[in-house]
Amino acid sequence: MGEPGADRTRAMLRVALNRVPQMLVVVIGCSILTFAVVNILPGDIVHSILGEDYTEAAADQLRAQLHLNDPLIVRYFVWLGESLTGDLGTSLLPPHVEVADLIGRALLPTLELVVLGQLFGLILGVLLAVVSVASRSRVVDRVISGFALVCSSIPGFVMGILLLGLLATQLHLVSPLGWASPFTDGWGENLSHILFPSIVLGLFAFPLFLRVFRAELVEQLDREDYVVLARLKGIPMRRVVFSHAVRNSSFGLLTILGVNTARLVGGVVVIELIFSIPGMGSLVTNAVIRHDAPTVMAGVSIVAIFVVVANLLVDLAYALLDPRVRDAS
Amino acid sequence: MSLDEADLREEPADPATASPVTRAVGTDAGAWAGRSWRDSALDGLRRRGRGLRRPAVVVPAAILALIVLACFLGPAVLGLPSPATGNLEDYLLPIGSPGHPLGTNALGNDMLAQLLVGGQISILVGVGATLIGLVLGVAIGMIAGYRQRVVGATLMRFMDVIFAFPDIILALAIAAYLGPSVVNTIWAIGFFSIAGFGRIARAQTLKIVNLDYVVAARASGRPAWRVLLGHVWPNISGPVLAYAFIAVGYAMMAEAALSFLGLGVPIPTPSWGNIIASSQGYITVAPQLILMPALLLFATIASTNLLSDALQTRRSS
Numbered sequence: 001m002g003e004p005g006a007d008r009t010r011a012m013l014r015v016a017l018n019r020v021p022q023m024l025v026v027v028i029g030c031s032i033l034t035f036a037v038v039n040i041l042p043g044d045i046v047h048s049i050l051g052e053d054y055t056e057a058a059a060d061q062l063r064a065q066l067h068l069n070d071p072l073i074v075r076y077f078v079w080l081g082e083s084l085t086g087d088l089g090t091s092l093l094p095p096h097v098e099v100a101d102l103i104g105r106a107l108l109p110t111l112e113l114v115v116l117g118q119l120f121g122l123i124l125g126v127l128l129a130v131v132s133v134a135s136r137s138r139v140v141d142r143v144i145s146g147f148a149l150v151c152s153s154i155p156g157f158v159m160g161i162l163l164l165g166l167l168a169t170q171l172h173l174v175s176p177l178g179w180a181s182p183f184t185d186g187w188g189e190n191l192s193h194i195l196f197p198s199i200v201l202g203l204f205a206f207p208l209f210l211r212v213f214r215a216e217l218v219e220q221l222d223r224e225d226y227v228v229l230a231r232l233k234g235i236p237m238r239r240v241v242f243s244h245a246v247r248n249s250s251f252g253l254l255t256i257l258g259v260n261t262a263r264l265v266g267g268v269v270v271i272e273l274i275f276s277i278p279g280m281g282s283l284v285t286n287a288v289i290r291h292d293a294p295t296v297m298a299g300v301s302i303v304a305i306f307v308v309v310a311n312l313l314v315d316l317a318y319a320l321l322d323p324r325v326r327d328a329s
Numbered sequence: 330m331s332l333d334e335a336d337l338r339e340e341p342a343d344p345a346t347a348s349p350v351t352r353a354v355g356t357d358a359g360a361w362a363g364r365s366w367r368d369s370a371l372d373g374l375r376r377r378g379r380g381l382r383r384p385a386v387v388v389p390a391a392i393l394a395l396i397v398l399a400c401f402l403g404p405a406v407l408g409l410p411s412p413a414t415g416n417l418e419d420y421l422l423p424i425g426s427p428g429h430p431l432g433t434n435a436l437g438n439d440m441l442a443q444l445l446v447g448g449q450i451s452i453l454v455g456v457g458a459t460l461i462g463l464v465l466g467v468a469i470g471m472i473a474g475y476r477q478r479v480v481g482a483t484l485m486r487f488m489d490v491i492f493a494f495p496d497i498i499l500a501l502a503i504a505a506y507l508g509p510s511v512v513n514t515i516w517a518i519g520f521f522s523i524a525g526f527g528r529i530a531r532a533q534t535l536k537i538v539n540l541d542y543v544v545a546a547r548a549s550g551r552p553a554w555r556v557l558l559g560h561v562w563p564n565i566s567g568p569v570l571a572y573a574f575i576a577v578g579y580a581m582m583a584e585a586a587l588s589f590l591g592l593g594v595p596i597p598t599p600s601w602g603n604i605i606a607s608s609q610g611y612i613t614v615a616p617q618l619i620l621m622p623a624l625l626l627f628a629t630i631a632s633t634n635l636l637s638d639a640l641q642t643r644r645s646s
Contacts, residue, residue: 022489029490037502153631155582157589158605158623165612165619266497270586284498285590288505300498307493 011319019315023308028080030304031297035076038293066092079297089294091287099298102283107302109179110279112190113198113271114264118257120202125209126246126253133217134241148207156204157270163200164274177276197275204267208256216249217241224248251321258314262307385639389632396629400448412442413597424617434608434618444621447599451626454515454593454600455581459573461519462580466526467569471557473527474534485531491524497586504592514593518583522576529572533565567640574637578630585626601626 063069067078082089088099132144151159182190221227221241230240269281276282280303287295403409424432424440432440473484491499503517537543538561546556585602587593594600596607601622608618 022486025486026489026493029486030494033490033494033499034502037499037506149631149634150627153578153627153634154623155585155602155626157586158619158626161605161609161612161619162623165616168613262493269497269501270589273590285501288498288502289592291505296502300494300502303498304493311493 008320012316015315015319016312019312023312026308027301027304031080031301032076034297034300035072035079038291038296039072039075083298083301088298091295092292093290099294102295103280103298103302106278106280106283106299108181109194109277110265110268110272110281111306112194113201113268113277113279114261116194116198117201117205117264117268118260120198121205121260122209122253122257124202125206126213128206129210129214129217130241130246132214133221133245134238136237144210148210151203152207155270156200156267157274159203160197160200160271160274163196167196179277179279193275193277197271197277200271201264201267205260205264208260208263209253212252212256213249216252217245220245220249251318254314254317254321258311261310265303265307383639385642386636389635389639392628393632393636396448396625396632397452400445400452403445404442407441409442409445410439412438412446412599414438423615432615432617434604434611434615440618440621443599443604444601444625447601447604447622448625448629450511450594450598450600451581451584451602452629454511454518454584455577455629457515458518458522458580458583459576461515462522462526462576463569463573465519466523467530467562467565469523470527470530470532471534471561471565472553474531474538475553475557475561477535481531484527488524488527488531491521492528494521496521497583500583500587501590501592504587509592509595511594511598514584514587517587518580521583522580525572525576525579526569529569530565533568534561537561537564571637571640574633574640578633581626581630 067075070078079089086100088103090096090098091102128144128148132141135141178193180186180189180193221237224245226244227240230244231237265280268279269285271277272279272281273285280299284296284299284303286292287299424430430441434440434443469484469488473481473488475481499521500517503520504513507513507516543556543560546560551559581601584593584600585605588600588602589606591606594603596603604622605619605626608615608622611618
């Protein structure tokens with residue numbers, strides 16, 4: 001056994017070597033699936049560009065221009081090759097902007113939303129879990145799990161609409177819609193736009209954190225010898241919870257961070273539309289509705305990469321932190 | 330690993346072994362009052378249904394049953410008007426108006442009829458999509474667990490793909506390209522619920538695939554599909570069905586989100602999702618138009634979640 005630093009590097013390398021090929025398969029699979037949906041299912045691109053009335057000649061010309069007459073497999077590999085060299089194509093819809101530009105603009109709001117949503121969810125989940133275990137009161141515990149049930153049973157967009165309505169009609173507060181860039185408009189403006197949407201996302205995210213963390217805490221307190229020892233030494237339960245069990249229970253949270261990323265990216269789609277945030281969700285939704293194939297392909301692939309990378313980071317964090325994973329060979 | 334809080338509570342007395350008194354004061358006092366022929370006749374059933382008569386199961390099941398019955402029988406029994414043929418002059422009537430007990434929406438449609446018929450559609454989509462996910466997901470998951478080499482690995486990568494895909498985007502794409510309709514909504518949501526069932530079915534299959542009875546069935550030369558259907562499925566069905574309840578709630582949420590985006594159930598067919606979506610503009614004038622379908626959606630999804638939790642706890646206890 002070498003020094004701990006080298007061990008960690010080695011463990012992380014091993015995880016990365018294991019994971020990266022799998023990730024590539026998943027991302028490529030996602031793009032194939034999207035390609036199939038976009039190209040095989042009815043919805044005709046020519047029809048959606050040219051509208052109701054068009055001549056056959058114009059349609060043929062457009063099909064040739066978009067290479068729609070080539071076999072599907074050829075078209076997929078052409079797309080893949082071009083994307084790998086950084087050319088994501090241009091939007092089929094006027095004003096025919098480069099897809100890469102569209103995505104570049106949409107990425108930051110979504111990233112910020114998901115990160116803040118996770119953060120709110122994590123803080124709320126951990127806090128409530130500790131309260132419900134440390135209070136040792138059945139009523140508190142029930143109330144907290146009831147709250148979690150409510151939040152996990154209301155669709156995100158309903159929560160968004162209700163929150164907006166409540167703010168506006170009862171508190172006379174209007175959450176500013178849209179998005180402000182932190183670089184051009186300043187962080188204060190940025191936060192005021194992003195606060196409510198990320199709270200809604202956080203409420204959607206926290207029940208999973210709460211459940212897992214609470215279950216781990218209870219298990220630690222029930223089963224682990226160090227808890228018994230600490231109690232025998234006369235340390236009050238509250239102290240045991242805060243200074244021992246919380247730290248040892250936090251690994252489960254890492255897993256949930258990974259799982260929740262995919263969920264939140266899904267939830268973000270609707271939240272962005274409600275709060276008029278020009279992120280990836282709005283971009284992909286509009287592209288899907290208007291059959292803008294290049295934007296859909298690129299958008300979905302980027303989202304898939306985002307989800308997969310988030311899960312890789314979680315695995316790497318495990319390798320870094322958990323001695324059981326780190327020392328496994 | 331069940332993460333439910335009910336794990337930590339003491340299990341209620343088993344009805345089959347508890348004294349008649351305990352039984353009589355239980356959740357189902359009426360059913361067990363006095364010993365009768367039914368007791369012995371139901372003995373086997375009771376043993377099978379052990380733990381099914383707890384409040385944790387009965388309450389959400391009763392709420393669900395009530396909602397389903399109201400939605401599917403209510404419109405006929407109450408003689409409600411068609412949900413989409415309101416009179417524009419009667420728009421936005423408040424709750425308790427004569428002839429419209431729950432008022433009307435902005436187009437003068439009767440809200441009670443809208444909610445109940447909309448419930449039919451929402452429940453239909455939830456259950457239909459879950460059935461698609463269940464059948465395909467369990468088939469893929471069982472095969473992946475049974476044939477662990479090339480076939481299994483390939484199938485699992487396919488599942489990984491669906492799993493990494495933000496479900497709503499996939500459903501959105503499918504629905505957008507197929508065109509909005511009830512059936513297409515079911516397919517779109519059903520497709521992405523495959524992965525969840527697949528994971529569970531595979532994990533459960535892996536647990537039992539090397540047990541003696543499966544090995545024996547395999548060794549006797551039975552074709553794989555008979556082993557899977559006759560020996561594997563009956564032994565993994567518990568957790569899979571418990572998950573199915575969550576999946577129904579989840580599919581109903583997805584329906585609501587899709588309809589909200591205009592890609593789910595198309596108007597004038599009502600669904601809880603599109604009622605909420607089309608009432609969004611009236612949140613200040615008539616918040617009840619949003620609150621009522623939201624409440625029904627919430628009650629249904631919360632009941633399926635609670636039921637699934639309770640069923641899982643029963644299994645793991």
